Amino acid sequence: MAIDQARANRIFLPGTYAEGVPYELFRELRAEAPVCWVEEPAVGPWPAGPGYWAVLRHADVKHVLRTPELFSSHLGATQIRDPDTAADLDFARTMMLNQDPPEHSRLRRAVAAAFTPRALRELTAAVEARAEELVAGIAQSGEVDAPFGEVDVVPIAADLPVWTLARILGVPEQDRALLVDWSNRVIGYQDPDHAGSSTADPTRLTAMGRDALGHRPADLTAPDGRPLNPRSRAALADMFAYAHALAEQPPPGSMVARMREAGLSAAEFETMFFLFAVAGNETLRNGLPGALYSLLTNPDQYRLLRRRPELTGSAVDELLRFWPPVVEFRRTATRDVVLAGRRISGGDKVVVYHASANRDETVFPDPDRLDLTRTPNDHVSFGYGPHFCVGAQLARIQMAALLRRIVAAWPEPELAPGPPPARLVSNFQNGLKELRVRR
Numbered sequence: 261m262a263i264d265q266a267r268a269n270r271i272f273l274p275g276t277y278a279e280g281v282p283y284e285l286f287r288e289l290r291a292e293a294p295v296c297w298v299e300e301p302a303v304g305p306w307p308a309g310p311g312y313w314a315v316l317r318h319a320d321v322k323h324v325l326r327t328p329e330l331f332s333s334h335l336g337a338t339q340i341r342d343p344d345t346a347a348d349l350d351f352a353r354t355m356m357l358n359q360d361p362p363e364h365s366r367l368r369r370a371v372a373a374a375f376t377p378r379a380l381r382e383l384t385a386a387v388e389a390r391a392e393e394l395v396a397g398i399a400q401s402g403e404v405d406a407p408f409g410e411v412d413v414v415p416i417a418a419d420l421p422v423w424t425l426a427r428i429l430g431v432p433e434q435d436r437a438l439l440v441d442w443s444n445r446v447i448g449y450q451d452p453d454h455a456g457s458s459t460a461d462p463t464r465l466t467a468m469g470r471d472a473l474g475h476r477p478a479d480l481t482a483p484d485g486r487p488l489n490p491r492s493r494a495a496l497a498d499m500f501a502y503a504h505a506l507a508e509q510p511p512p513g514s515m516v517a518r519m520r521e522a523g524l525s526a527a528e529f530e531t532m533f534f535l536f537a538v539a540g541n542e543t544l545r546n547g548l549p550g551a552l553y554s555l556l557t558n559p560d561q562y563r564l565l566r567r568r569p570e571l572t573g574s575a576v577d578e579l580l581r582f583w584p585p586v587v588e589f590r591r592t593a594t595r596d597v598v599l600a601g602r603r604i605s606g607g608d609k610v611v612v613y614h615a616s617a618n619r620d621e622t623v624f625p626d627p628d629r630l631d632l633t634r635t636p637n638d639h640v641s642f643g644y645g646p647h648f649c650v651g652a653q654l655a656r657i658q659m660a661a662l663l664r665r666i667v668a669a670w671p672e673p674e675l676a677p678g679p680p681p682a683r684l685v686s687n688f689q690n691g692l693k694e695l696r697v698r699r
């Protein structure tokens with residue numbers, strides 16, 4: 261079925277998501293053309309791309325994600341935008357996220373020990389204590405804007421995943437701000453508020469952290485005048501300098517120590533550090549404020565959770581479905597294939613939209629309603645197939661810990677008066693830059 265191309269292109273444009281995830285447009289496209297062609301017009305300084313096939317239905321999204329022999333993570337990596345150079349692509353391909361089995365399986369085994377039931381049990385107590393400390397300490401921390409009792413939840417929510425990942429990686433407390441800056445630059449590069457993030461105070465960093473800052477490129481422009489890809493090795497020279505310095509004497513039992521013991525190549529080590537330092541905290545950093553915003557805009561569900569805290573487990577999955585932190589991921593067709601009646605050529609980009617699949621009315625009754633009792637809940641916010649998120653259970657533990665404390669401590673919170681919360685300008689991450697709440 262022919263569709264209005266300009267209308268379909270809206271799901272690519274980062275500015276669309278600054279206004280909110282276009283669920284109504286996704287619903288229309290699922291009905292009209294569940295696999296449709298989307299162009300990649302130039303956006304700001306970023307050049308136009310060749311276009312891609314958008315996959316919008318739940319069943320088709322799962323099919324793409326579970327068949328790497330047809331839809332590869334490795335051929336073109338997993339971001340819509342193509343790497344700028346062949347060297348950038350080669351480097352990206354060393355990342356576990358951008359591998360297909362069996363190489364993906366080898367890299368996944370190298371880090372899986374950090375997420376065994378025993379390891380998670382040990383982490384849970386620490387996460388619970390940190391969540392308690394964050395919520396109990398809000399008034400003392402100066403986060404509350406007296407006399408109105410307003411608090412910006414975003415930095416509080418961001419602290420927990422960054423703190424947890426720093427603990428897993430073995431990053432000293434003084435250097436945690438570097439994790440935030442790296443995430444902002446990589447994930448938020450389409451948003452001017454995040455693209456040039458540099459919030460780490462050098463006077464508070466370790467010597468290792470201060471040395472890393474010296475490796476940060478002063479100019480994020482490529483030799484040909486185009487913007488430097490924020491995910492390229494050149495743009496992240498400070499992150500990788502830090503990773504190698506940390507690996508010289510990694511804390512025993514840390515993820516960095518495990519990476520060394522696994523015999524990863526230098527490039528594999530760098531991209532694995534990248535994956536955990538950025539993706540490991542950014543997804544939850546967006547998911548936690550999104551979850552609270554969803555509850556505040558559905559106060560009946562907030563009250564339900566307060567009355568029935570035993571629903572926290574199902575609530576976490578429903579909130580992840582309702583506010584998926586990741587909007588989409590890319591694959592590349594390995595050969596000519598037909599999907600939902602569309603002929604896709606080998607080499608074409610194929611982009612699965614988690615946000616659309618999570619609202620598929622053929623899978624989720626009344627999909628636009630937040631229902632903390634929803635079961636079953638076959639959302640795809642953690643992916644599906646070989647690349648199902650290795651840290652999914654840890655993410656659930658963190659979200660549950662913080663939600664339990666907030667719901668118990670804040671009887672009737674509400675959004676602060678004023679304009680709607682500012683959203684991240686990104687076609688990849690579904691995030692909030694600020695969420696002011698009156699407790």
